[in-house]
Structure formats: C-alpha cells, structure tokens
Amino acid sequence: MQIKVLRLGHRPFRDKRVTTHLMLAARAFGSSESFYTGTKDISVEDTVRKVVRDWGGDFEIVFCKSWRSAVGDWKNRGKIVHLTMYGLPIQDVISTIRENPADKLVIVGGAKVPGEIFSIADWNVAVTSQPHSEVSALAVFLHMLLEGKEMELSFEGARLRIVPQKMGKKVDHYPSNV
DSSP states (O other): OOOEEEEEEEOOHHHHHHHHHHHHHHTTTTTTTEEEESSSOOHHHHHHHHHHHHHHHHHEEEEOOOOOHHTTTHHHHHEEEEEEEEEEHHHHHHHHHHHHHHEEEEESSSSSEEEEEHHHOOOEESSSSSSHHHHHHHHHHHHHHHHGGGGGOTTTTTTEEOOOOOOSSOOEETTTOO
C-alpha cells in the first residue's frame, strides 16, 4: 500500500513552517509523496527536497493548482482518508482502513476545507475531536495505520544518519553517492 498526502490551501505568509513540518512528518512516517494546493512555495519545496537529499529516501513534493486535479481519478486508484476533527474517531475506523489494501490519499486541511471533501472521502477521520495541529493528526494517523512499522523504515541514499545513543548527539556523514 502506498500512502500519499494532500495538503489543502497552503498560504506562505502563514503556513510555511506548518506545511514544511507536515511534509517532513509525512516522509518520516511512511508516505511516499505529498501534494499541496493554495499558493506555490518554492522555499517549502526546496526545504523538503534538501531533507530528502541529506536524509535519504524517494519522497516527492508536488504543487497542484487545484485540489480537484490532485484528487483527480484517485477514487479509481485508491481510497481517500480525510483527517478532520469532525470525522469518526480514529480508534473506531483505523482497522477497517488498514485492512483495505488500496493505496491511500490522506487529505489534510489548511485554510477552510471545501465541503465537497467530506463527501469525496471514503473515511472522514478524527484524531481526537479537539483542535490541534494537522502535523500531529497526520503523525498519529500514520503511526496507527502502519502499526508502528514506520519506526523501522530505512531511507536509502542518506548523506546523514543519526547514531542512537543514551546521551549526546552523533550524526554519521556519508558521501553523496551512498
């Protein structure tokens, strides 16, 4: 199962860090690609691509002029999960989502989410019914969907790798052709 993330309505003046963090969480927690709509932001794209270059993996970030074009024919290729505090509790639906072998497009809002998204989604999922960050909602959702297996991901081609240790910080550096 491939997992892709769609970020709705990016606003550079307001969302630059949140969108960047959302994309980095998507990558770290098992997504292979991300799309964003709203305003094209080269600095967000460059930051995400630099992380991929330094820390490895094949993660992609793509700007789409319209969420409709990003969703496109997804209904024929996979299933759509919309993360919203108004959805069904994650603990009640996560096993059904996980058991469905289709690829998943996870939609995460930014500015006001078009009402149409709620009817297009196969699942409207709430990671709590309290206001909180879309980054935390995505991380919790992916962690539960993948049952913690994302913690064992290997990111091929990394130039930098953390060396786990009890105290201190250690980063190994590898040549760019790793």
